Amino acid sequence: SQQGEEDPQALSIQEGENATMNCSYKTSINNLQWYRQNSGRGLVHLILIRSNEREKHSGRLRVTLDTSKKSSSLLITASRAADTASYFCATVPSGNTPLVFGKGTRLSVIA
Amino acid sequence: AAGVIQSPRHLIKEKRETATLKCYPIPRHDTVYWYQQGPGQDPQFLISFYEKMQSDKGSIPDRFSAQQFSDYHSELNMSSLELGDSALYFCASRNTGELFFGEGSRLTVL
Numbered sequence: 001s002q003q004g005e006e007d008p009q010a011l012s013i014q015e016g017e018n019a020t021m022n023c024s025y026k027t028s029i030n031n032l033q034w035y036r037q038n039s040g041r042g043l044v045h046l047i048l049i050r051s052n053e054r055e056k057h058s059g060r061l062r063v064t065l066d067t068s069k070k071s072s073s074l075l076i077t078a079s080r081a082a083d084t085a086s087y088f089c090a091t092v093p094s095g096n097t098p099l100v101f102g103k104g105t106r107l108s109v110i111a
Numbered sequence: 112a113a114g115v116i117q118s119p120r121h122l123i124k125e126k127r128e129t130a131t132l133k134c135y136p137i138p139r140h141d142t143v144y145w146y147q148q149g150p151g152q153d154p155q156f157l158i159s160f161y162e163k164m165q166s167d168k169g170s171i172p173d174r175f176s177a178q179q180f181s182d183y184h185s186e187l188n189m190s191s192l193e194l195g196d197s198a199l200y201f202c203a204s205r206n207t208g209e210l211f212f213g214e215g216s217r218l219t220v221l
Contacts, residue, residue, distance in 0.1 A: 033209070042115075042201065043154065043212040088153060098144055098167050099210060101153040 005102055006089060012108040019076040021105040023089030024069075030092045032065055033099065034074050037086045046074075046087075081111040113137055115204050115213035123219045124192050132187040132216045136204030142166070143185040144210065145177060146201040154201060160185060192220045 007022045025032070031050045035043040049056045049065045049072065056063045062075040076083055086106045090099040116135040124130050136143050142161045146154040147170075156169035160179035171177070174192075179185045189196060197220045203210040 035212075040199070040215075040217070042214040043203075045209045045211070048209060098156045098159055098169065100156065101146075103153045 006087075006105045008105060009103065010106045010108070012110065013079055015079060015081055015109055015111050017079055019079050019083070019107055019109070021074045021087050021089075021107070022071060023073070023102050024071045025089075025091050025100075025102070026070065027091075027093050029067070030094050030097075032063075032072050033090045033092070034061075034063060034072075035088045035090060035101075037088065037104070038084075039086075043088065076107075079107075079109045081109050083107060083109045115202055115211050117200075117202050117213035117216050119216055120214065121217050121219075123221065125221055126192055126194065128192050128220075129188065129190045130192060130218060131189070132200050132202075132218070134185045134187070134202030134204075134213060136183055136185070136202070137206075137211055140204035140206045140211070141183065142205045143179055143183070144203040144205075145171075145185070145187050146203065148199040148201060148215075149195075150198070152198075157187070189218075192218075194220050196220050 005024050033048045034046040037043050047058045049063050060077045065072045086104045088101050088104040090101045118133045144159040145157040148154040157171040158177050159167045163179045175189045177187045199215040201215045203212045
C-alpha cells in the first residue's frame with residue numbers, strides 16, 4: 001500500500017467484545033476516513049476525521065487520530081456478528097486528492 | 112436514495128480480449144473515481160474525472176483508458192487483458208463531501 005498500513009490484519013472476537021483496529025500512514029493528510037467492506041461488496045463510508053481533530057464518535061464507533069505519530073484507531077464497541085467485515089482506513093493527502101487506502105483489517109465477530 | 116450504479120456486475124474475459132466497465136454516479140455528483148481491488152488487497156486508485164476532465168491519475172496501466180461523458184457517467188476501457196487484471200473494479204462518486212462507492216464490477220480473466 002502507498003499509504004496506510006493496518007494492524008492487525010485479522011481479528012477474531014466474541015459478540016459483545018470491543019474491537020480495535022489501527023492504521024498508520026506515511027504522509028501528511030487533510031483527513032482520514034474509515035470504510036467497511038463486506039466480502040466482495042462495495043465500500044461503505046463509516047466516519048471521517050479531519051487532521052485538526054483528535055477524536056470522533058458515531059454510534060458504536062470511536063475514531064482517534066494522532067498526527068504526530070501518523071496513526072489512527074477505530075474502536076467498535078459491543079460488537080455484533082453483523083460487524084463481521086473488512087475495515088479500511090483511507091487518507092486524503094491534501095485538498096481533493098483521491099483517497100489512498102490501507103491494507104485493511106478483517107474482523108470476525110463470533111456469535 | 113440513488114446510489115452509484117456499476118455494470119456489469121460480473122464479467123469473464125479471455126486473455127488479450129477487451130472489456131468495458133460502466134459507472135453511473137449519483138445524480139449531481141460531478142467527480143468520479145475508479146479503483147481496482149485485487150483478491151485480498153486494498154483498493155488501488157486508477158483514475159478520476161471532474162466535470163468530464165481527467166483530474167488525477169494513479170496506477171492505471173497504459174492498456175486501460177477511461178472517460179467521463181456529458182451525462183457524467185464514466186467508462187473504463189481495458190484492452191489486451193492479462194490474468195493479473197482479474198479484480199474488483201470500483202467506481203465512486205462525490206460532489207463536495209464523502210465518496211460513495213458502487214458495488215463493483217468483478218472481472219475475471221481466464
